[in-house]
Amino acid sequence: MRFTALALLFTLPMLRADEGMWTFDNIPVQQIKAKYGVELDAAWLKRLQLATLRFPGGTGAFVSRDGLVVTNHHVGRGAIAQVSSAKTDLVKDGFAAANRDQELKIPGLELMMLVSMEDLTAQVNGAVPKGTADKDALTMRRNALADLRKAEEAKTGLTCEPVTLYQGGEYWLYRYKKFNDVRLVAAPEVQVAAFGGDPDNYTYPRHDLDFSLFRVYERGQPYQPQAFLRFQPKGVAMGELTFISGHPGTTFRQQTHAQMVYARDVGIPFQLRSLARQKAALLVLSATSPEARRIAAEAIYGIENGTKRLSGQLLGLAKAENLRKVEEAEAVLKAAVAKDPDLKFRVGESWDHVARAVARQQALLKETAFEGTGRVALLGHALTLVRLPEEEGKPSALRLTEFSEGNLKATKARLLSPRPMQKPVEAALLAAGLQEAKDEFGAEHPFVKAMLGSGSPEAVAKAAVEGTKLDDPAVRKQLAEGGKAALEASTDPMILLARKLDPFNRAIRKRMEDEVTSVFSEHGGRIAEARFKVFGKALYPDATFTLRLGYGPVATYANGTGTLAQPFTTFMGMYDRHLGWGGNAAAAEDGAWTLPQRWLDRQGKLDLTTPFNFIYACDTVGGNSGSPVVNAKGEFVGINFDSVFEGQGGYYVYDADTKRAVATDARAILEALRKIMDADQLVAELIGK
């Protein structure tokens, strides 16, 4: 089998480029050596592994002997906000501790260092006697892994996490050391860290100083890490090979061709149309007053962000070559499956099952989209309240998933979150959603009749939103704690609306689960099994929020304006764009390209030719934010913070032409620390002088 598999690999076009988010036990060192002449040894890899840290929702790295940690500003922003006050807004004004005493402890912030990984596949599978039914086997494996974890934690004192790779092809235990005394050391102003604001999000050329510095302490002393990445003050050059270590979150690359065609032709276009309608409704609201504009801004940003992400994904899926690659890879796998009687029996029909489920998904699309709560938080809370007493009365296994034992706590926390809501925004979105349902289903559809009665979408939305008291967390708490009686007594109009929604929503959720999701899970899983059996670890596993390595050179690409993107930007580019938008005086587009005053006052001090951001052909997705970018010597040359719009199709399929990650150059960080942030002592610490 193996020989065939290796021969097949060369027929998979996807493997010809710098694709992949590789686990540290399985780095394609031969491939890298053959292509780039760079040899990675075990010590190099171990050092990078130990220097890389997991942040909540992102990545960071040790960058000094004394436990300095770098991550993105946008990864650290919550922490920076935490130690800000009404008087000192460190997010807005930036911060640099003049000495260690001034470093600001972030309560509750925990960082995790991957100490070691152990492959427990044999033990886990060994816990399942031959002939065990599939469902029981799953439980047995899960229990075996849980037991092994518990034993490991007791033995090592480390935090151990079970990791399932290759959709069950491998079971691992990852052992982490946790750090919980983490202090803020330095951060630039958010306006420079996120220069270009929402419009520049996901794009390049870029000019973002997207970094922040923290320090890990242990027992009150700066922690001396086993490994750290020293800043290389000479940076990196065009064409130079780079490596990135970090925690990519989620990819859809294992979807079948039929699923991706659906995403391209139906799913994403439908979502984009919905988002456009929501945005239009909010723009109408915005136009009514400056105050309305202010309160609608965040929701509009959320919609634009989603629109950009989905549009970028669509760009990638719309490129014929990309889906052809998926089709070809699928054909290769199908052929291999057809030749193996066991695989054929188990997986042979799986693609057809998935394709039929996709057809069902399409048939149910409108119901799925409209018979829910959309972006309307008040309706979401109301539905949770309506369901809570009923669901809590059932055994966990029979509940709606968000009410199961494992999820109930988080669901309640969301319900009682004090996050404020904007009623006019809620009303506009609810009206838009109801209107869309009416337009798409027709006025006589049972759902539309139930929700609207004889009212217009606007009137129904207005009445429910204006009349409800659920925007008050205390009211929600009271209803949640009051149980069935309190709920049934409630005449809150949003509760009444949620009651109408409930049966429709339950029905469509059940159909989706029965006809679509369960099929994707079962047969997608079988296809993954086949892929692992045929190709083994010559492929990388799907992203799982665990540590991975990517590689690729600093490289241009043909961008969406029709030119080749410059591999680097400089500080000059930042001032160019600042001026090109009319500067702080114009404050165009909500001030996206404005600059803090000291960046204008000290402009003359800066070496404006300093490289600022760069692009490189490493394979990344969300979760790689804050990942260190290192050169072949393992020196720190930049910090990853984004990837380009044109390559967002990478969630589905890797495209060497457009997949470019965006990093802040190490030299820009050093220059800013020196000339703007008055932090020479940190520069010395980072470059080891």
Added chain:
Amino acid sequence: MRFTALALLFTLPMLRADEGMWTFDNIPVQQIKAKYGVELDAAWLKRLQLATLRFPGGTGAFVSRDGLVVTNHHVGRGAIAQVSSAKTDLVKDGFAAANRDQELKIPGLELMMLVSMEDLTAQVNGAVPKGTADKDALTMRRNALADLRKAEEAKTGLTCEPVTLYQGGEYWLYRYKKFNDVRLVAAPEVQVAAFGGDPDNYTYPRHDLDFSLFRVYERGQPYQPQAFLRFQPKGVAMGELTFISGHPGTTFRQQTHAQMVYARDVGIPFQLRSLARQKAALLVLSATSPEARRIAAEAIYGIENGTKRLSGQLLGLAKAENLRKVEEAEAVLKAAVAKDPDLKFRVGESWDHVARAVARQQALLKETAFEGTGRVALLGHALTLVRLPEEEGKPSALRLTEFSEGNLKATKARLLSPRPMQKPVEAALLAAGLQEAKDEFGAEHPFVKAMLGSGSPEAVAKAAVEGTKLDDPAVRKQLAEGGKAALEASTDPMILLARKLDPFNRAIRKRMEDEVTSVFSEHGGRIAEARFKVFGKALYPDATFTLRLGYGPVATYANGTGTLAQPFTTFMGMYDRHLGWGGNAAAAEDGAWTLPQRWLDRQGKLDLTTPFNFIYACDTVGGNSGSPVVNAKGEFVGINFDSVFEGQGGYYVYDADTKRAVATDARAILEALRKIMDADQLVAELIGK
């Protein structure tokens, strides 16, 4: 009729934005006043008309009392090359005359100023008695216009050109004053004028100092123009209204919806695939040696340029909203036609005729594409030679169009042009074309069998190209002058190949003419008639290489990288990109972003915050190169030189979201003249100090 027409106008979404290339007799002054509060009077318009000049293939403008003329560097480049020598390459090194004696006369360069225009529609139509058959009427009109022109030229001493607007809705005579003593005054280095080279062509953000200065002389003295546009040293601001006057060349905006759908789904994709194959063939050639790379570079550039233009057009056509606008406008016109019995009789069926012809066009596409000479110049020459004796023996009306009395001279000039050819490039392109025909038609197709015999595409191409002597203009001349006998005696392998091609090419040309082109011409013309009858001059006529006015503000747009484009760039941006590509040392991408040494030496002298290029929402196409951009006061604020990739769909349909023209800012010209080109005297002349 008129009332209905005006009501209909509001249903045409295309008229809601700053669309239009308006003739100077019909500027939408009310529309401009209503939207921007800017009132254009007759004197303002006359001044702009008289200040604008027609260059060969472009536009320019008088910009000083003493006859200084500005145009693009790329419009003036041929003239600059003409007065260069082996020792002094003014294209490469730039030029600035220190005084008027140093200004360099360009032999043969003629500029034209539109003095006045006269509407002769009544006279022309009056020459046709009622009841005359269509075809005779056309000849009568043409003759009447020719007579009127002759009389005018005799009377005024001016050069008069007949202009047909609205596809025959109006007939005009445009009277021009010609200038033929034109001298080069100043031009920057081409590397700054066209900074970013081929990759940046059609794109933005841009940093091109795309200007050159000439001076018009009469009787040995600087000409004192009736009108000129003074440079406004304060430039223009974001959102400020601008106007552009110039000579847009060709648009396809009158095509029917069916034709545009064809272009989107069939025509352009087919062309792009062919270009991709040609490029692939040339890249194989390029890889063989540095010399091969050098000689293939120009052909590859031509292919990339075409690919970018077509891809941009496709972007526009692929946007559903754009073709929906076309469809809606067509529905409105059809409805108006249906209500008018005369129009209905004459035009009612025309859309269907066009649609059927489009189906025929698609059926004939491969034959049209392959049974020709492609980009292979040698085969083109051979085919011309093969046909020359035969065609010259026929009455003009029966000849292939390029051999008709009117066209024969130009055809012979092309045939005998000394432009050198690269045989390896010719062989690669011929082989690629033959291979494509074989792949698409199959080996048994009569055309493929005739062309290839038993040989492979590569072998046939190699034999024909290596064996031919037609790359020598003298050989072509000899054969052209030798008549039938010389031709029949020729054993040149390219002549033999052309002989095989000839009957196939004649046949497909005839079918295309009979089944497609003639229908487009006849029924496209009728639709245009209907449009003019219904909407009259509320619409602008198709581009005709004659003087037009456009208007629109300096404005951003959502570009292809996913962000909003900066309205202005600055000199900082130029240095940023220079550095971002590794500077002159790296000379990346054939040195596209390198800079002349004095631009590095004198960088410190420049005010780097000076605005460099800007984008504005005027409706332009090719032919607008070198057009002056003026503010509401008619002051010169920039010179148009390009339009953005994402808006190239504008050839077919105007899209307010993406149609942006690109100009070099007047301030950048002044700053460069002062600080780099040592031409303070020109600055003084331009700003009138």
